[in-house]
Amino acid sequence: MIVCANFKANKTRQETHAYMAVVESFVSANDISDTVIVFPPFTALGHEQRNILIGAQNGYPVRNGAFTGEIALEQLEEFGIGTILIGHSERRHVLGESQKFIAEKFRFFAEKGFAIVYCVGEPLEVREEGNDALMAYIEKQFEGIDLEYADLVIAYEPVWAIGTGLTPSLRDIELIHGALRAKTSAPLLYGGSVKVDNAREIMGLENVDGVLVGSAALSANDFCEMIAQAAELGASGR
Numbered sequence: 001m002i003v004c005a006n007f008k009a010n011k012t013r014q015e016t017h018a019y020m021a022v023v024e025s026f027v028s029a030n031d032i033s034d035t036v037i038v039f040p041p042f043t044a045l046g047h048e049q050r051n052i053l054i055g056a057q058n059g060y061p062v063r064n065g066a067f068t069g070e071i072a073l074e075q076l077e078e079f080g081i082g083t084i085l086i087g088h089s090e091r092r093h094v095l096g097e098s099q100k101f102i103a104e105k106f107r108f109f110a111e112k113g114f115a116i117v118y119c120v121g122e123p124l125e126v127r128e129e130g131n132d133a134l135m136a137y138i139e140k141q142f143e144g145i146d147l148e149y150a151d152l153v154i155a156y157e158p159v160w161a162i163g164t165g166l167t168p169s170l171r172d173i174e175l176i177h178g179a180l181r182a183k184t185s186a187p188l189l190y191g192g193s194v195k196v197d198n199a200r201e202i203m204g205l206e207n208v209d210g211v212l213v214g215s216a217a218l219s220a221n222d223f224c225e226m227i228a229q230a231a232e233l234g235a236s237g238r
């Protein structure tokens, strides 16, 4: 299983260090072999990577240059970052990133050998049109994306489920992940209102290889609990 925490624009550097200390000791004390990735804000990327991967929530697709307010390859490399989130719904819908730009980022960071967690997901109006419309929408989010890329993880995050407390039914998650599985052999994460109370049943579904958690992962103890659930599922043959 792959268990990820996306902090978004939450936590200071100091808070991130304290959080990481809790999760790192949990992972070593419990001999966790599942992959744990934390995506803190840029200011906290300098935390040394011990038994947890630290990834960037974003990156500009150049080595360096005149791109005010952006962080590029050189700055990520300085902190040993080799994992990046691309295509998150907030980058698409709040920050207005186009599929063309997202695909450019994907190509750049893939060429540099980054592990890429690539996010897809539909807004509510598309979901309401039914499964064919939903898959057609997601298909467009794969334009320019190499689904054969070796270090790829796909995260399915319905826009309407992010930060709302709403989730698709377990059957719907399984259905969509099944359709995604037909397209790629990359591990498939589910994200959108995952919390301690529902993580186990979601991770137990067919073709769900882990979770990408936002708000509920801001508590180190809750995140550790979800890591424990992933490990238990692994131990029971899932």
Ligand code: 13P
Pocket: 006, 088, 157, 161, 162, 163, 164, 165, 191, 192, 193, 194, 212, 213, 214, 215, 216
């Ligand atoms: P929430 O878990 O807060 O719904 O956020 C999900 C998400 O966007 C993770 O990337």
